[in-house]
Amino acid sequence: MSLIDRAIAVNRKRPWQSAAWLTSKPSPKIAILTCMDPRLNELLQWLDIKPADADVIRNVGTAATEDVVRSLMFSIHVLGVREIMIVGHSGCGMELFSEEDFEKHLHKETGVCAVAPDKFHCYSDVNGQTQKQVLKLRSHPWIPSNVVIRGFVFDLSTGELKEVTPEEANNQLAA
Numbered sequence: 001m002s003l004i005d006r007a008i009a010v011n012r013k014r015p016w017q018s019a020a021w022l023t024s025k026p027s028p029k030i031a032i033l034t035c036m037d038p039r040l041n042e043l044l045q046w047l048d049i050k051p052a053d054a055d056v057i058r059n060v061g062t063a064a065t066e067d068v069v070r071s072l073m074f075s076i077h078v079l080g081v082r083e084i085m086i087v088g089h090s091g092c093g094m095e096l097f098s099e100e101d102f103e104k105h106l107h108k109e110t111g112v113c114a115v116a117p118d119k120f121h122c123y124s125d126v127n128g129q130t131q132k133q134v135l136k137l138r139s140h141p142w143i144p145s146n147v148v149i150r151g152f153v154f155d156l157s158t159g160e161l162k163e164v165t166p167e168e169a170n171n172q173l174a175a
C-alpha cells in the first residue's frame with residue numbers, strides 16, 4: 001500500500017482530536033526557515049517550541065528565496081511574528097552538487113534543458129550559506145528592522161545548535 005493510500009485509510013478510521021488552537025486564528029511567535037530534509041522533521045520538539053508558536057517554512061537547502069519572503073510577509077505583517085530563525089544543518093544534500101553539476105544531472109535524467117528554476121542554491125559551506133540567508137532577509141525592505149533574524153547550524157550527529165548570525169546583520173539592525 002502506498003503511503004498516500006495508507007494515510008487516507010488512517011484518516012477515515014482514526015477519531016479526530018480537535019483542540020482550541022486548531023480552530024482559532026493562528027498566532028505564531030516565530031518563523032523558522034529550515035531544510036525539507038526529513039531528518040529535521042522533529043526540529044520543533046528538539047527545540048521545545050510548540051507547534052502553535054511556529055510558522056515553519058521549508059525548502060531544500062534552507063534558501064531564503066522569493067517564495068520564502070512571500071510566506072514571511074504573512075508571518076510578519078498578518079500574524080505578528082517578530083523573530084525569524086534560520087536553521088541550516090550538517091550533511092545537507094545541497095553540498096553534494098554544484099549548480100552546474102546539478103543542471104547536468106537533470107539534463108542527463110530528463111534529456112532536456114529547462115529555463116527554470118534558474119538557481120538551485122547549492123553550496124559548499126553551511127555556515128557561510130546560512131549567514132548569507134540571514135543577510136538576504138535582513139536587507140529586505142518589507143522585513144521591519146525590529147524583526148529579529150538569527151542564523152543557526154544544527155549538527156545532526158551531536159545535536160549542537162550553533163549560532164552563526166553574522167555581525168553585519170546586527171550592525172544593520174543597530175543602524
Ligand SMILES: [Zn+2]
Nearest residue numbers: 035037061092
Ligand atoms: Zn538539507
